[in-house]
Amino acid sequence: MTTQNETDTSPATVVDFRGNNDRDLKALDSWTKRRVEEALEPELPIIDPHHHIxxxxxxxxxxDELLADIGTGHRIEATxxxxxxxxxxxTGPESMRPVGEVEFASMFADACATERPEGPKLCAGIVGHADLLLGSDVQAVxxxxxxxxxxxxxGIRHGATFDSGQAGFGRAFARPHVLLDSNFREGFARLAPLNLSFDAWIFYPQLPDLISLLREFPDTNVILDHAGGILGVPPHVNRPEVFSTWRAYIQQLSQHPNLTVKIGGLGMLYCGWNYHLYSEPPTSEALAASWRPYIETCIEFFGPERCxxxxxxxxxxxxxxxxVLWNAFKRVTRHYSESEKRALYRDNAARIYRLQ
Structure with missing residues (x-):
């Protein structure tokens, strides 16, 4: 293990990538508790528009685990x-099996609302998975x-991440260019009539495929997950070059008014910061320094009203x-106006996911 004070070690140091889950949940809980910070701007209302259970x-x-994480002083109103x-x-048809996840999340939301009526509205909105490659047959799903x-x-998320490099370690990817597939687009066309959005989870080299999709479907509400899928693992280790390519795509994507960007996912190990190798978790100041260029670029091109x-x-x-994660975000936006902060942290999520 290294420490943040060892001058020869940088969070950007290239190491062999061995998957996006270095520690299990129990180890993570113990490790992250070694860095506790007082919440910045604790009265700023937040809707967390992307978490899992x-x-x-x-x-x-x-x-219990989600609420323990949430209970760190930030004002989380809903998720x-x-x-x-x-x-x-x-059991049942393969195409229908993802329905179980929506049932699970909905029952979870009901239970939390009953047991903790004064707490945050957990799973107030749900995004499930349906195989859009089914084409028109996805309607029944x-x-x-x-x-x-x-x-x-x-909404629906049909993950389409693909990379021929180390990001594929320990997992199976969809085939390349799923978003360009005619069957996928036939299924995608079924979302807007049902008032369902689409969450796009792809890596940054795939962003041109999303541009093509947006051109064909300008009336479908689309959310780009994880700031567009930053990679920092081999062969994507020239960070200035990756940033330049990603930034150009983000600028092009911003021309499509039906697209919103979720800023996050920057703590995934795919990004190559390697903070997980330190003996102590990073400070919010360190994270803000690493993440600032990506956060500010998204807001520069999309504006506070679409992030x-x-x-x-x-x-x-x-x-x-x-x-610590929310403190890092707040450090980057500390000089934004109150209305801009409310949009970024609460109001846009409420509007895009129709939680109001």
Whole structure:
């Protein structure tokens, strides 16, 4: 292990990537608790529009664990559940099995509302997964999901990440250029009539495929997850070059008014900061310094009215604790106006995911 005070070690040091889950949830909880910070701007209202829950071979991350992370002094009012292959149905048609995740998240939301009526509205909105490659046949899946969501289903995420480099370690990717597939687009066309949005989870070299999709579907509400999928693992290790390419794509994407950007996911190990290798978790100051160029670029091109901050917990817990993460965001936006902050931290999420 290294420490943040060892002058020969930088968070940008290139190391072999061995997956996006270096520590299990129990180890993460112990490690992140070694860095506790007082919440900055604790009265600023926040809707966290991107987190996960599960209880399976990956460990347990349910209400107790989520609320323990949330309870760090920041004013979290509500959250949006993001699909993560949790609690799929174990029987029935393959296409319908993801409906189980929506049922799971909806029951979780009901239980939390009953047991903790004064607490944050957990899973107030739900984004599920439906295989849009089914084309028009996905309609039956979407109809079933809407019923399962009991008024909470807000959108669909069909992950399309692909990289031929080390980002593929330990996982299976979709085939390249899924967003360009004619069957996918036939399925995608079913979202807008149902008032469902689409969360796009892709890596930055794939952003031109999203540009093409947006051109064909200008009336579908699309949210770009994780600031556009920054990579910092081999072969994407020339950070200035990666930033330049990513920035040019972000500028092009900003020309499509139906697209919103979720700023987060920067704590994923795919980004290559390697803070997880330190013996002590990073400070919010260190994270703000690393993440500032990406945060400011998104806001520069999309404006405060088309960006929202996300936690991506517990995935981003590989890098830092929940409270430290929000402090890092707040350090970058400390000089923004109160109305801009409310948009970035609460109002845009409420509007885009229809939580009002």
């Amino acid at each position: 599960w209880n399976d071979e990956r460990g347990r991350y349910l209400a 949006v559940y993001m699909q993560f292959k949790a609690n799929y149905r174990e 979407l109809d079933t999901m809407l019923e399962a969501g009991r008024g909470r289903l807000r 929202m901050f996300e936690s991506n917990f517990p995935v981003d817990k590989q890098t830092c604790g929940y409270g």
